[in-house]
Amino acid sequence: MYFDRIYRPAEKEQKFAQALSYAKANMTGQWRVTDKPTRHVPTDEITNSIVIGALHQLSLWDEFYESHLAKIRSSELLLRRLFVGPLRYFYDVLDDCGIERQGIVDFNCAVGIQRVDSDRTVLSRLENYLGCRIADE
Amino acid sequence: MPLDSMDSASKTFDERLYALFEQLRNAAGRSQPPRKKVAIISTPRCGSKFFCESLASTGRSGYPAEWMNPSYVNAYARVLKPTNLKLSEYVNFIIGRTTSPDAGLLAQLPC
Numbered sequence: 001m002y003f004d005r006i007y008r009p010a011e012k013e014q015k016f017a018q019a020l021s022y023a024k025a026n027m028t029g030q031w032r033v034t035d036k037p038t039r040h041v042p043t044d045e046i047t048n049s050i051v052i053g054a055l056h057q058l059s060l061w062d063e064f065y066e067s068h069l070a071k072i073r074s075s076e077l078l079l080r081r082l083f084v085g086p087l088r089y090f091y092d093v094l095d096d097c098g099i100e101r102q103g104i105v106d107f108n109c110a111v112g113i114q115r116v117d118s119d120r121t122v123l124s125r126l127e128n129y130l131g132c133r134i135a136d137e
Numbered sequence: 138m139p140l141d142s143m144d145s146a147s148k149t150f151d152e153r154l155y156a157l158f159e160q161l162r163n164a165a166g167r168s169q170p171p172r173k174k175v176a177i178i179s180t181p182r183c184g185s186k187f188f189c190e191s192l193a194s195t196g197r198s199g200y201p202a203e204w205m206n207p208s209y210v211n212a213y214a215r216v217l218k219p220t221n222l223k224l225s226e227y228v229n230f231i232i233g234r235t236t237s238p239d240a241g242l243l244a245q246l247p248c
Contacts, residue, residue: 002174004174004175005176058181
């Protein structure tokens with residue numbers, strides 16, 4: 001399959017928070033805030049090993065992309081990796097694809113934030129286990 | 138075509154995908170390929186969904202989603218019931234129904 005452009009959005013800096021989010025989505029089946037969960041998962045069930053396992057999966061993904069994008073880079077495909085703010089990135093992609101826009105594009109998106117207060121509890125427990133801080137408030 | 142069934146609050150993830158592919162099945166296909174094909178790749182849960190939904194909301198960049206996610210392909214197979222599941226046919230189906238003439242932001246890999 002041929003792509004004219006391949007974009008890789010800037011990755012989250014807080015990998016443990018991303019890993020927790022990934023673990024929760026896998027456990028609950030709730031990939032969006034609007035999805036009906038297939039099961040309720042108490043905080044106690046989200047163990048350190050589950051979060052660390054999810055982090056392992058994310059790191060495998062990152063390594064896969066790194067190794068395969070290196071091959072793409074040498075081909076005719078153009079790799080764009082834009083480390084800028086989300087809004088600017090959004091405009092950059094529109095401009096790069098030649099999609100005309102006049103001034104600020106008023107986009108709206110129904111995707112909501114799924115982070116909840118109990119996430120901090122899980123991450124604190126993991127911090128205690130690791131003996132170091134892993135997330136900033 | 139707005140794919141607004143993606144946001145139904147009373148559906149599970151799988152049910153939402155089935156509804157999406159029902160909607161795509163009933164949509165008219167486009168024969169002309171998009172001017173540009175774009176892939177957006179990321180690790181799960183990094184905010185790429187927000188980014189892709191924002192692009193889709195412009196109405197000019199197609200409907201980028203995790204089309205290569207096995208759950209999506211399974212939903213396609215369940216709803217469309219092809220005799221043999223062929224990747225090329227699946228990709229053509231997606232390109233024909235989710236891209237815009239300007240740019241087909243085809244694949245988000247993964248969410």
